[in-house]
Amino acid sequence: MLDRRRFLLTTAAAAGAAVAAPAFAGAAVQSEGGAKVTALLDKMMQEFLAQSPEFMTTLGLDTGPNAAVRSKLDDRSQAFTDRTFAAFRGYGQELDAIDRNALTGMDAVNYDTTRFVVEAAALADTFDYGVQAPVGGANPYVVSQLNGSYSGIPQFLDTQHQIRSADDAETYLDRLTAFAEVLDVETDRVRHDFAAGATPPDFILKRTGEQFAAALGVDPARSGMTQSLSRRAAEANLPGDWAARAEAIVRDAVYPAMQRQADVIAGALPGATSDAGCWRLPDGEAYYRYGVLTYTTTDMSGDEIHEVGLAQVAELSARADAILKAQGLTQGTVGERIAAVARRPDQIYPNTDEGKAQLIADLNGQMARMQQRLPEVFGTLPRATVEIRRVPVEIEAGAPGGSYQLPSLDGSRPGAYYINLRDTAETPRFTLPTLTYHEASPGHHFQIARALEAEGIPLLRKMPLFSGYTEGWALYAEQLADEMDVYADDPLGQLGYLQSFMFRATRLVADSGLHHKRWTREQAVRYMVDTLGDAESTLTTEVERYCVWPGQACSYKLGHTVWDRTRTKAKATLGDRFDIRGFHDTALEAGAIPLAVLEKLVDDWAAGLKQA
Structure with missing residues (x-):
C-alpha cells in the first residue's frame, strides 16, 4: 500500500546510486526556465527511485536492470533522513536560480509545486523527532498503531512483491531477512525520540503493544509472512520448501527484532501521559x-x-x-x-x-x-x-x-x-x-x-x-x-x-x-x-x-472546500460555457498539486476559455 508519508520522506538520494532508474519524459516546455524545472523534477524522481527499492516495486519498475532492488528494503535510518533534507536544500538552490516570472502554463504549475515542496522540507527539517517528510509528513511517532515497518512491511511483501519465479521467491526471503534489520534501525530511532521527549500518549502505546502482541502471538509457521510466500509459490508451481525457509527467518530473525521493538514500546508506558495532542511535544504548537x-x-x-x-x-x-x-x-x-x-x-x-x-x-x-x-x-x-x-x-x-x-x-x-x-x-x-x-x-x-x-x-x-x-x-x-x-x-x-x-x-x-x-x-x-x-x-x-x-x-x-470553491468560481466566470468534463480533465491532468496552485490553474483555464 502506498504510504504518502513514506513516499515523500524518501524523495531524495545520494549521488552515484547503484540502481538504474529509468528515464521519464517530462512536460512539453516552451522556455529555458521551464525545461530547467522539468529537469529538476525528473532528477528528484530519479534519485528517489534509486533510493527506494520498495517504491520501485510498487510502481512495477523492479525488473530488467533494476531487478537487484527486489532483494532490498528502504533505508529507514536517521542518517538517511539527514541526507534527504540535505538533498532538498540543494533542490531549493537550483530552483532559486530559475526566474518564476518567465514561466507560464504547466511550467509555472511545475515551479510552484516544487517551490512548495522545498519550502515544506525546510520546515520539516526543524524537528528532531518522528518521521518527517517534505509534504504530508507530520508523523511525530516512528512507531505507533498506524506507523512502523512491523505492520507496513508484511503487507508490502504480500501485496507488492510479486511471486512468479524462483528468483522472486528468493528475493522475498532476502527482503524478509532485511526486515529484521529494518526493525532494529527503527527501534534505535524510537529510543532517540523517547529520550528527546517525543513519546506517544499512553493509550497509543497500549494500542501499539496490543498489535505487537497479536503479531507475535501467531506461530511463525502460520504467520502471514510465511503463508504469503508458501501460498503464492504453490500457485506459481515453484518447487522448493519455501514455507520452511520463511518460517525459519520469521522465527529466528523477524520475531526477535519485533520483540525488541515491542519491549521498548512497553518500557515507555509507565512514564507516559494521557495528553493526546502534539502540543506537549518539543515545539509542539509549531509542529x-x-x-x-x-x-x-x-x-x-x-x-x-x-x-x-x-x-x-x-x-x-x-x-x-x-x-x-x-x-x-x-x-x-x-x-x-x-x-x-x-x-x-x-x-x-x-x-x-x-x-x-x-x-x-x-x-x-x-x-x-x-x-x-x-x-x-x-x-x-x-x-x-x-x-x-x-x-x-x-x-x-x-x-x-x-x-x-x-x-x-x-x-x-x-x-x-x-x-x-x-x-x-x-x-x-x-x-x-x-x-x-x-x-x-x-x-x-x-x-x-x-x-x-x-x-x-x-x-x-x-x-x-x-x-x-x-x-x-x-x-x-x-x-x-x-x-x-x-x-x-x-x-x-x-x-x-x-x-x-x-x-x-x-x-x-x-x-x-x-x-x-x-x-x-x-x-x-x-x-x-x-x-x-x-x-x-x-x-x-x-x-x-x-x-x-x-x-x-x-x-x-x-x-x-477548495475543490468546490474552485468549481463554483469557474462556473461564475464561464456561465453557460462551463463544461464539467473540461473542468475535471483540466484539474486532474495536472496531477496532484498544492491547493493554491489548483485554484490558479483552474482560474487560468476559465479565463482562457472566456477570452476565446
Whole structure:
C-alpha cells in the first residue's frame, strides 16, 4: 500500500546510486526556465527511485536492470533522513536560480509545486523527532498503531512483491531477512525520540503493544509472512520448501527484532501521559502548524480550522435532519437518529465470513454501476482498473475504515480499495456507497490512475503528493456522486453521504481540538459520538489516528472546500460555457498539486476559455 508519508520522506538520494532508474519524459516546455524545472523534477524522481527499492516495486519498475532492488528494503535510518533534507536544500538552490516570472502554463504549475515542496522540507527539517517528510509528513511517532515497518512491511511483501519465479521467491526471503534489520534501525530511532521527549500518549502505546502482541502471538509457521510466500509459490508451481525457509527467518530473525521493538514500546508506558495532542511535544504548537501546512497545503490556524468545522457541522446536520424527518425519525439528536438507523437489522451485514463476502460483492456491484456513468461527467477515463479487498485481519484492529493502493505504472497490477471488516456493524449498508465512491471511482482510484496515465508532466508530479488535493478530491467525488442523482431512490444512501461529510467536518473540530485547544482523547471521542451517533469504539480508533497524524484529518474537508470553491468560481466566470468534463480533465491532468496552485490553474483555464 502506498504510504504518502513514506513516499515523500524518501524523495531524495545520494549521488552515484547503484540502481538504474529509468528515464521519464517530462512536460512539453516552451522556455529555458521551464525545461530547467522539468529537469529538476525528473532528477528528484530519479534519485528517489534509486533510493527506494520498495517504491520501485510498487510502481512495477523492479525488473530488467533494476531487478537487484527486489532483494532490498528502504533505508529507514536517521542518517538517511539527514541526507534527504540535505538533498532538498540543494533542490531549493537550483530552483532559486530559475526566474518564476518567465514561466507560464504547466511550467509555472511545475515551479510552484516544487517551490512548495522545498519550502515544506525546510520546515520539516526543524524537528528532531518522528518521521518527517517534505509534504504530508507530520508523523511525530516512528512507531505507533498506524506507523512502523512491523505492520507496513508484511503487507508490502504480500501485496507488492510479486511471486512468479524462483528468483522472486528468493528475493522475498532476502527482503524478509532485511526486515529484521529494518526493525532494529527503527527501534534505535524510537529510543532517540523517547529520550528527546517525543513519546506517544499512553493509550497509543497500549494500542501499539496490543498489535505487537497479536503479531507475535501467531506461530511463525502460520504467520502471514510465511503463508504469503508458501501460498503464492504453490500457485506459481515453484518447487522448493519455501514455507520452511520463511518460517525459519520469521522465527529466528523477524520475531526477535519485533520483540525488541515491542519491549521498548512497553518500557515507555509507565512514564507516559494521557495528553493526546502534539502540543506537549518539543515545539509542539509549531509542529501542529507544520502538520496542517504539509497535509492540507493551507496555512490556517487551529482557531480558524475549529470554527470552519463547527459551522460546517451545523449546516450538514440541518440537511441530515430534513432527511431523517422525511423518514419519520423525529426524536433525539441528529446523531442519535443516524445511530438508530445504523443499528437497524436491515442495515447490518452478518458478522461472518459469508456476510463479509456478500458485502464485498455488493460493493463491486455499486462500483460497476458507477463505472457505466462516469462518461457523463468526465472526458477521459483511466485505463487502470480497481479491485475491492478486505484489510488483512492481522492489522484491521488499528487500520482505518477504507484505504487505497495505487496501480503499477505498467498496468500489471490494478488499483486496490481496502475496506476494514473487523466488525460489520461498523459499516452499515447505507454508508457503503459513499465510501466506495470515495476510495475507488470517481474518488481516489480515478484521480490517482488519471494522474499516473497523464501525458506531458514529469513522473514525480504524477504521484499523490498532497493530501489536501487527493483527499479533497475524494470528498468532492462523494459530492459529485450525489449530484449525479445516485441516491434519487435511496434516501438512506443520501443520508450516508451527508453523514460522511459531517464526519469529515467533525474531524476539523476534533483535530484542532486535540492539537490546538488541548482536548483530551475522551473529549474528542465524546464530541464525535454526540455529533455523529457512531459507535464509540469506531470513533475512538478514529481519534487515536488523529493523535498520531496531526493535521492529516483536516485535509479532507479543507481540501473539498477548495475543490468546490474552485468549481463554483469557474462556473461564475464561464456561465453557460462551463463544461464539467473540461473542468475535471483540466484539474486532474495536472496531477496532484498544492491547493493554491489548483485554484490558479483552474482560474487560468476559465479565463482562457472566456477570452476565446
